[in-house]
Amino acid sequence: MTVLEQRGAYQPSPPPAWQPRMDPAPLLPDAEPYRVLGTEAAAEADPDLLRRLYAQLVRGRRYNAQATALTKQGRLAVYPSSTGQEACEVAAALALEERDWLFPSYRDTLAVVARGVDPVEALTLLRGDWHTGYDPYEHRVAPLSTPLATQLPHAVGLAHAARLKGDDVVALAMVGDGGTSEGDFHEALNFAAVWQAPVVFLVQNNGFAISVPLAKQTAAPSLAHKAVGYGMPGRLVDGNDAVAVHEVLGDAVRRARAGGGPTLVEAVTYRVDAHTNADDATRYRGDAEVEAWRAHDPVQLLERELTGRGLLDEDGLAAARQDAEQMAADLRERMNRDPELNPMDLFDHVYAENTAQLREQRALLRAELEAEQGDQEGGLR
Amino acid sequence: MTTVAVKPATMAQALTRAMRDAMAADPSVHVMGEDVGTLGGVFRVTDGLAKEFGEDRCTDTPLAEAGILGTAVGMAMYGLRPVVEMQFDAFAYPAFEQLISHVSRMRNRTRGRMPLPITVRIPYGGGIGGVEHHSDSSEAYYMATPGLHVVTPATVADAYGLLRQAIASDDPVVFLEPKRLYWSKDSWNPEQPTDVEPIGRAVVRRRGSSATLLTYGPSLPVCMEAAEAARSEGWDLEVVDLRSLVPFDDETVCASVRRTGRAVVVHESTGFGGPGGEIAARVTERCFHHLEAPVLRVAGFDIPYPPPMLERHHLPGVDRILDAVGRLQWEAEG
Numbered sequence: 001m002t003v004l005e006q007r008g009a010y011q012p013s014p015p016p017a018w019q020p021r022m023d024p025a026p027l028l029p030d031a032e033p034y035r036v037l038g039t040e041a042a043a044e045a046d047p048d049l050l051r052r053l054y055a056q057l058v059r060g061r062r063y064n065a066q067a068t069a070l071t072k073q074g075r076l077a078v079y080p081s082s083t084g085q086e087a088c089e090v091a092a093a094l095a096l097e098e099r100d101w102l103f104p105s106y107r108d109t110l111a112v113v114a115r116g117v118d119p120v121e122a123l124t125l126l127r128g129d130w131h132t133g134y135d136p137y138e139h140r141v142a143p144l145s146t147p148l149a150t151q152l153p154h155a156v157g158l159a160h161a162a163r164l165k166g167d168d169v170v171a172l173a174m175v176g177d178g179g180t181s182e183g184d185f186h187e188a189l190n191f192a193a194v195w196q197a198p199v200v201f202l203v204q205n206n207g208f209a210i211s212v213p214l215a216k217q218t219a220a221p222s223l224a225h226k227a228v229g230y231g232m233p234g235r236l237v238d239g240n241d242a243v244a245v246h247e248v249l250g251d252a253v254r255r256a257r258a259g260g261g262p263t264l265v266e267a268v269t270y271r272v273d274a275h276t277n278a279d280d281a282t283r284y285r286g287d288a289e290v291e292a293w294r295a296h297d298p299v300q301l302l303e304r305e306l307t308g309r310g311l312l313d314e315d316g317l318a319a320a321r322q323d324a325e326q327m328a329a330d331l332r333e334r335m336n337r338d339p340e341l342n343p344m345d346l347f348d349h350v351y352a353e354n355t356a357q358l359r360e361q362r363a364l365l366r367a368e369l370e371a372e373q374g375d376q377e378g379g380l381r
Numbered sequence: 382m383t384t385v386a387v388k389p390a391t392m393a394q395a396l397t398r399a400m401r402d403a404m405a406a407d408p409s410v411h412v413m414g415e416d417v418g419t420l421g422g423v424f425r426v427t428d429g430l431a432k433e434f435g436e437d438r439c440t441d442t443p444l445a446e447a448g449i450l451g452t453a454v455g456m457a458m459y460g461l462r463p464v465v466e467m468q469f470d471a472f473a474y475p476a477f478e479q480l481i482s483h484v485s486r487m488r489n490r491t492r493g494r495m496p497l498p499i500t501v502r503i504p505y506g507g508g509i510g511g512v513e514h515h516s517d518s519s520e521a522y523y524m525a526t527p528g529l530h531v532v533t534p535a536t537v538a539d540a541y542g543l544l545r546q547a548i549a550s551d552d553p554v555v556f557l558e559p560k561r562l563y564w565s566k567d568s569w570n571p572e573q574p575t576d577v578e579p580i581g582r583a584v585v586r587r588r589g590s591s592a593t594l595l596t597y598g599p600s601l602p603v604c605m606e607a608a609e610a611a612r613s614e615g616w617d618l619e620v621v622d623l624r625s626l627v628p629f630d631d632e633t634v635c636a637s638v639r640r641t642g643r644a645v646v647v648h649e650s651t652g653f654g655g656p657g658g659e660i661a662a663r664v665t666e667r668c669f670h671h672l673e674a675p676v677l678r679v680a681g682f683d684i685p686y687p688p689p690m691l692e693r694h695h696l697p698g699v700d701r702i703l704d705a706v707g708r709l710q711w712e713a714e715g
Binding site: 356 | 450461478490
């Protein structure tokens with residue numbers, strides 16, 4: 001007999017009844033990525049939507065090629081190509097209404113352009129003449145975010161604020177597979193779910209965070225599974241199937257707009273090019289893997305559907321290519337002009353009103369520039 | 382003070398009143414943070430706001446500082462004026478990336494198209510017997526980040542006035558609240574708050590002719606006490622309350638130092654790499670020919686903030702200030 005039993009005083013009380021807050025089953029993603037193209041469901045897809053997606057895909061592919069060429073010509077400091085991921089980019093932009101907001105990551109230039117932003121202004125950050133070229137309010141596109149996942153809580157806050165104001169605005173926030181390991185990813189998903197904010201998170205799982213493969217990034221069954229722990233649904237979709245991504249994102253956007261709360265969508269895709277022009281992808285992956293993904297090309301997949309159903313003939317295909325070529329020529333021509341830079345801009349947007357210290361520094365730079373100009377003029381005389 | 386006091390008010394009450402008045406005047410002002418709603422904040426500085434304005438305007442958030450500030454960024458993008466509470470100085474560190482990579486530079490990054498009117502309230506500094514991570518003076522980190530205003534009140538009137546200005550500012554403001562002064566009282570009428578000097582201006586709190594003590598926030602009362610004590614040594618000290626570390630008021634500071642010819646910078650924060658180094662350098666660059674002695678610093682030691690039972694040895698006190706003042710008799714030395 002123990003001491004406590006001898007005293008006869010110890011009566012352990014049963015713990016309060018526990019039950020889970022909700023049934024996690026509806027939140028779980030399907031075992032396989034959702035696909036439309038190449039299945040019977042494709043026959044039901046709206047022909048107009050298919051044509052719009054295709055036109056943007058072709059433009060996106062050409063844009064990636066042109067921007068990559070511009071890095072080789074020294075016109076861009078760096079370009080993170082999204083070749084192979086164009087379906088995610090295009091579907092992201094087309095899933096939104098005009099009043100909605102897009103929160104892109106640094107690789108998401110195509111989504112930004114597909115949203116209506118001037119192709120040259122979308123490259124300002126990467127050219128290096130300023131940080132953000134476009135007015136975020138004009139097309140409701142946040143600045144391209146270079147720190148990983150830090151733009152996700154912004155999307156949550158904006159969507160939350162819009163709902164507080166009574167506006168039915170949805171925010172779509174884009175992040176890569178590597179970004180899902182960041183603390184801000186976790187905090188953003190948690191805030192969104194607790195606040196039931198009208199946000200859609202789109203993870204483009206392109207296989208690598210620069211060189212680190214997904215297996216070293218996470219032990220989760222899929223990135224879509226991460227949603228369940230926060231209390232939001234996770235959806236898994238073939239990221240190279242533009243129709244499927246558009247459908248899944250469209251559902252998530254409608255659900256958010258109707259007050260159903262956030263969704264996490266994982267689009268499984270592949271970055272065919274290197275991380276940027278400064279990266280050597282042959283150090284961390286083999287040709288066979290890249291070739292297998294090239295065979296599952298987002299442009300080809302959609303093109304097959306369009307031609308197979310007779311929705312686009314040779315002339316139609318040629319017109320799409322012609323349109324993309326025109327866009328590329330225009331981009332090339334405009335990017336080959338030197339940007340007009342005003343060094344005084346350095347001081348103009350630090351604070352609403354410059355501090356005395358910045359006014360002094362501004363005057364110093366002005367004097368330096370005037371002296372430089374004087375030297376040049378003196379040289380001419 | 383010209384204020385007619387109904388009764389003495391504490392700094393904490395003035396801060397609460399400032400948020401209440403700002404929220405009443407502008408529906409876009411939202412208060413958010415951990416425990417700010419039902420509990421009214423661990424220091425009760427947000428007491429009553431959730432009840433008066435509803436939980437949508439004064440929101441208890443999940444416990445995540447990066448998330449609190451990160452969502453505030455998005456709210457500010459959509460036209461709200463978030464007032465964020467960070468609960469304790471060292472708890473703000475997870476939000477550093479949001480502050481430095483986004484809050485401070487969104488205006489700059491977007492060429493002025495997307496200013497972020499966010500006030501980040503951070504109770505800071507020691508002297509309240511807090512355990513580790515509850516007493517840091519982190520102002521140097523914020524000062525080193527362009528795009529932020531860094532403000533710290535030392536009086537009840539300033540607590541109200543500066544916080545109203547911070548909330549009304551179109552730029553992000555790091556609003557450092559000296560937590561050991563939360564319960565300091567002053568004659569101040571919450572019904573008729575007097576105007577205070579704008580952000581960016583220092584104020585001479587005590588006129589004097591022998592030397593200038595340059596200080597702010599929690600060290601101001603210590604310096605005022607030191608100035609009184611110095612009278613018996615024959616020193617007539619001027620005390621300048623900086624109030625705003627960014628923007629910095631070179632004009633008021635230098636006018637004072639040129640008058641007195643001697644200066645001591647006093648703060649709790651560490652001396653090495655601390656605000657005092659910047660301030661001493663600025664004063665030296667501008668007032669060299671007026672100086673009778675080098676600008677001295679009386680700061681916290683260069684150690685992680687000590688445990689509460691030892692903090693009195695770390696914090697600059699009257700004696701350490703008076704010793705520094707004694708060392709200002711430069712020309713008398715060998």
